[in-house]
Amino acid sequence: MGLCAAQGAGCAGRAGVSELGSHLADPALGLRGKLTERADLSKITWFRTGGPADLVYQPADEADLEAFLKALPAEVPLTVVGIGSNLLIRDGGVPGVTLRLPAKGFGEVDATGKGRIRAGAAASDKRLAAVALEVGLGGFHFFHGIPGSVGGAIRMNGGANGVETAERLVEAVAYDRAGDRHLLSRADMGYSYRHADAPEDLIFVSALFEGPAAEREAIRAAMDEVQHHRETVQPVREKTGGSTFKNPPGTSAWKEIDRAGCRGLRIGGAEMSALHCNFMINAGEASGHDLELLGETVRRRVFETSGILLEWEIKRLGRFEPGREVEPFRPS
Structure with missing residues (x-):
């Protein structure tokens, strides 16, 4: 048997968790991220409930994520979580390793010119909308009403107020379970309502978005309308x-x-x-x-x-x- 039991059963008790943790903490692997054993996931979910993760890994940056994925034994279950806004963790906890991309290393949002913005997967949707307002790009106001991260929006074609991520996305960067890097176009994502056909094992790290030039007053008015709608009809x-x-x-x-x-x-x-x-x-x-x-x-x-x-x-x-x-x- 490997470091963890196969078929999604997770680590074999505390001994299995500790063995896997020791393996990932081996200095020879050169990993630079934060590794936490028996991490309380209820603290990150907006429901404020759920059991612990066997292990949580927060990579330092994209290169560290690649190294981590290449070092993780194939039989170990891997679960990716974002900021926990639309997530229900069951009471028995999450087996194997839970991967969480931190804002430091994966949370930058930068305007690149020519009507485009590049955003890290750990950035909040609200931050993406705010940068679009700063540089005068329209069509991003709906992100102001999504209480999640850019990575979640990419994965599930997040949307609000009749607009979806698919309308703004140009391309996305992701890593597969083996640590190989992929660049996916909008067409590659296979978007439909609250769904993407992209392989489930892909871990999105950033994306490039685009939108038309617009007056900041109009953008701000659209964002205010989104916020007013949320506060009046949703239990925020x-x-x-x-x-x-x-x-x-x-x-x-x-x-x-x-x-x-x-x-x-x-x-x-x-x-x-x-x-x-x-x-x-x-x-x-x-x-x-x-x-x-x-x-x-x-x-x-x-x-x-x-x-x-x-x-x-x-x-x-x-x-x-x-x-x-x-x-x-x-x-x-």
């Missing part, structure tokens, strides 16, 4: 993960949730917001189990009411605690 001051489900074709997720009588529905400390019922919130001391069970209950009730099978927009990661598994709803 709650512990939430943003939109829980993707909008089905021809309708809105919140309308179907409301029609199914799930506005304000609560399981344990988890609740579908009464303000915007496609937002799931940690209304108390919700566990990851509470939140995921609530989501699957809503999916079942919506299907029973309208025949629509809602698709999760929030990413769910990690292991269930034994005896507290949540079965995904599947129509019979």
Whole structure:
């Protein structure tokens, strides 16, 4: 057996975690990033819940990320997380290594001229919108309303207020599991609504965006409108993960949730917001189990009411605690 058990089981207990940690900390590998054992992921998720990661690695820069990926044994599960805004970590924690790109090394946002901006994957979407305002580029205002990182927006074609990342992206830089670098064009990404066809093992580190010249007053007005919309119709001051489900074709997720009588529905400390019922919130001391069970209950009730099978927009990661598994709803 290798350093970790195969097939996603993660490190074999504390001994396996320590063995893997010792391997990655070997000075001969030359890694310069930060390695943390049994890291508390609840501190980074906006839900403020979930179990620990076996190991978390934060690379120092792109070259360090490449070296880390080449040093990581192939059998070790690797999970990539961003700033934790639309992320649900299960209570049993995350096996193997969790990779988190830090702002230092991956968070720069710079205007390159000719209507283009290059942004690191760890930069916030709000920062990208702010730089576009500074240099007078239009079409970036919607990023002001996405509470996430550039890497997440690239991966899932993040959008708001009727605009999507696909409309602004020129190309993206990513590394695969083996540490090889890739440059992907907009066409290579295979974008559709809240989805990209790019291989799941790609780790995005930066992207180049472009937009038309615009008056700063108009850009600021559009950003203010986005902010006003968020603050009036979304529970932005709650512990939430943003939109829980993707909008089905021809309708809105919140309308179907409301029609199914799930506005304000609560399981344990988890609740579908009464303000915007496609937002799931940690209304108390919700566990990851509470939140995921609530989501699957809503999916079942919506299907029973309208025949629509809602698709999760929030990413769910990690292991269930034994005896507290949540079965995904599947129509019979």
